[in-house]
Amino acid sequence: xxxxxxxxxxxxxxxxxxxxxxxxxxxxxxxxxxxxxxxxxxxxxxxxxxxxxxxxxxxxxxxxxxxxxxxxxxxxxxxxxxxxxxxxxxxxxxxxxxxxxxxxxxxxxxxxxxxxxxxxxxxxxxxxxxxxxxxxxxxxxxxxxxxxxxxxxxxxxxxxxxxxxxxxxxxxxxxxxxx
Numbered sequence: 001x002x003x004x005x006x007x008x009x010x011x012x013x014x015x016x017x018x019x020x021x022x023x024x025x026x027x028x029x030x031x032x033x034x035x036x037x038x039x040x041x042x043x044x045x046x047x048x049x050x051x052x053x054x055x056x057x058x059x060x061x062x063x064x065x066x067x068x069x070x071x072x073x074x075x076x077x078x079x080x081x082x083x084x085x086x087x088x089x090x091x092x093x094x095x096x097x098x099x100x101x102x103x104x105x106x107x108x109x110x111x112x113x114x115x116x117x118x119x120x121x122x123x124x125x126x127x128x129x130x131x132x133x134x135x136x137x138x139x140x141x142x143x144x145x146x147x148x149x150x151x152x153x154x155x156x157x158x159x160x161x162x163x164x165x166x167x168x169x170x171x172x173x174x175x176x177x178x179x
Contacts, residue, residue, distance in 0.1 A: 001031060001047050001175050002031045002032070002033075002045060002047050003022075003025055003030055003032040003033075003046065003047065003048045003049070003050060003175070004035065004040065004048075004049050005018045005021050005022040005049075005050040005051075006018075006035055006037040006040050006049065006051050006052070006067055007034065007035075007036060007037060007053065008036070008037045008052070008054065008060065008062070008063035008064035008067070009036070009053075009054055010054050011127075013054065013085055013126045013127035013157070013159065014054040015034075015036075017052060017083065017124055017164055018050075018052055020161065020168070021034070021050055021052075021083075021164060021168045022034035022050075024164075024165050024169065025172050028172035028173075030171075030172050037051065037053070037064050037066070037067035038067070042071070042074070043075070046078065047078065048078055048079040048080070048081075048175060049075060049078050049079070049081075050080075050081045050083065050171065051064065051067065051080065051081070051082055052082065052083035053065075053084055053085075053106070054086055054126065055085065055086035055123075058104070059106055059108065060084065060106045060108050064108075068108075068112065068116075075116050076115070076116050076117070080116055080118040080119060081118055081119055081120045081121070081122075081171055082109065082113075082118045082121040082122070083122045083123070084106050084109070084121075084122075084124070085123070085125070085127075085159070086106075086123070086125075087100050087104040087126065087158075088125065088126060088127075088128050088155075088156075088158055090125065101122075102123070104123050105123055119174060120171070124159060124164060125159055125160055126159065127156065127158060127159055128158075
């Protein structure tokens with residue numbers, strides 16, 4: 001059983017999640033490799049796929065969406081899991097009382113679930129380094145907000161490694177009967 005963990009990451013936090021998932025799958029006895037989605041040309045040689053992306057303004061990054069478009073038929077034929085990273089902080093609920101991870105589900109998930117039928121889809125907390133150089137227009141614009149508004153966005157690494165490991169263990173367990 002060989003698993004591709006493809007990812008789209010802007011500042012490296014999602015890359016870190018993908019690498020952790022691949023490492024955990026290997027610990028669980030599953031051959032797994034993490035690669036940037038933009039570098040994957042086809043799915044030949046892979047028996048299953050885990051695909052993840054950072055989400056900005058409730059949307060996956062373009063590299064992840066292009067990966068899906070290039071590989072839609074192959075993805076539909078493989079066991080598939082999706083993940084996203086993005087919400088910041090550790091509060092389980094947002095200001096409106098909604099589950100923070102569920103509320104941060106990318107806009108692409110409903111279509112991907114309906115057309116590709118992934119075996120699982122998960123949102124993980126992300127990370128934000130206020131000192132990282134801005135990438136893209138939205139990040140550059142936020143740098144021009146008043147200091148108080150900038151401080152409202154929590155900085156730090158909020159990735160829940162135990163939850164990520166548990167999710168990867170579930171993938172390994174799901175693949176075990178087919179191994």
